[in-house]
Amino acid sequence: MLLYDKYCKTKIGYQCMQQTLKVQLRMGYIHVEISAPILLTSTNETPYGIYETIASGDSNPSTSGMGSGNYPPNENPSNAFDSNVTTKYLNFGTDEVEWGLNTGLYLTLQRGTSIAMGLRFSTANDFPNRDPLFVTLEGSNQSNASLNLGSSWTLIYSGSSGLATDPGRYSWGEIQWFSNSIPYASYRLLITQKRGSENSVQYSGFQLYGYPRLVPQLHLKIIQNTTTNGLESSVPVTCTTSITTSSVIVEYVTHILSKCNDNDILNPIMVGLGLMTQTEEFYNSDSIQSIFTAVLPLLAEYIIQNRNTEQHTDNSNLHYVYWLLCKMTGVMIAGPQQNSLEMEHTEKAC
Incomplete structure (x- = not known):
């Protein structure tokens, strides 16, 4: 993904998002480049088996056992994420459609909110006809019991599993x-869909690939709030920009800009705010309005406090803040681009 803008004439660069996102300001442009996707799933995942479930439908929990709707006790969903191709996840499903079909799993990624853009399967030890051939993948930002509801899920992929050509047993297919x-x-x-007639579906591994949240999870996970009784409570932060989470993001950014001088934390914050200026293309302008309203004074204060310091000429963050302040102000004044004609006119004006 490449994004360009003409507001800045400095040359700086930094990396964040666990080495997958690079930002450079050069030759009068801001250049944002995302490199190859990374593995999103880990061996610490907690998947839940399901059967007799279709895309957009409610999930039907699968349980341990040896009959309809079951998976064998030693061939449970966790085996798909243990990085061991000698173990497997097998689900019998039901004969209402065909054994093993409409089975699967769901999980909440341990690394946090991420953009999935690829999937991969590995085959099990035996019975090639049990290999999955076609699959669906859905995403959700709901939690707990809501994940059982079909309305909580959005279809993002329907297609091949990458095992159309049998790679052999204990083997990974194509991403x-x-x-x-x-x-x-x-x-x-x-x-x-599975390869042939069998009493179940099985696979030894399943992986998701894509991009993690812009701000590393370690830096974004917890904000300390003071409750009415004076006790501190931990508030988890997500990367969505809904009205509910906007206030949490504002508090997080406010805390970082006010209290922290660590570039490893400031850099991804600046990148995230820069990407938020791409309203309507990546973010909804209504959702980020409250964020920009709160952050703009902080950016101005940051400039005032740092512009006369001895490190001014070497402060790459400061140059980027200059640009960011202008860009965010422009977004607030102009508002969202409403239609293609206006967008075309804006491009010509630039």
């Missing part, structure tokens, strides 16, 4: 890439 620009906290996988 299947797909278009998706929306970050989700949870993902639901369903098997819609």
Whole structure:
């Protein structure tokens, strides 16, 4: 993804998002480049088996056992994420459609909200006809019991599993890439077709690839709030820009800009705010209005406090803040671009 803007004439650069996002201001442009997607799933995932479930439908929990709707006790959903191709996840499903079909799992990623753009399967030890051939993948930002509701899920992929050509037993198939620009906290996988006639579907591994949240999870996970009784409470932060989370993001950014001088934390904050200026293309302008309103005075104060320091000429953050302050102000004044004609006129004006 490449984004350009003509507001800045400095040359700076920094990296964030766990080495997958680069930002450079050069030759009068801001240049944002995202490199290759990374593995999103880990061996610490907690998946939940499901059966007799279709995309957009309610999830039907699968349980341990040896009959309809079950998975064998030693062949449970967690085996799909243990990085061991000698273990497997097997689900019998039901004979209402065909054994093993419409089974799968859902999970909330341990790394946090991420943009999935690829998936990959590995085959199990035996019975090639149990291999999944076609699948669906859905995303959700709901939580807890809401994840059982079909209305909580949005379909983002329906297609091949990457095992159309049998790679052999204990083997990984090809990564299947797909278009998706929306970050989700949870993902639901369903098997819609298998290789042949068998009493179940099985696979030894399942992986998701894509981009993690812009701000590293370590720096974004917790904000300390003081409750009415004077006790501190921890508030988890998500990367969505809904009205509910906007206030949390504002508090987080306010705390970082006011209290922190660590560039490793400031840099991804600046990148995230810069990307938020791409309203309507990546973010809804109504959602980020409250964020910009609160952050603009902080950016101005940051400039005032740092512009006369000895490190001014070497402060790459300060140069970027100059640009960011102008860009965010412009977004607030202009508002969202309403239609293609206005967008075309804006491009010509630039």
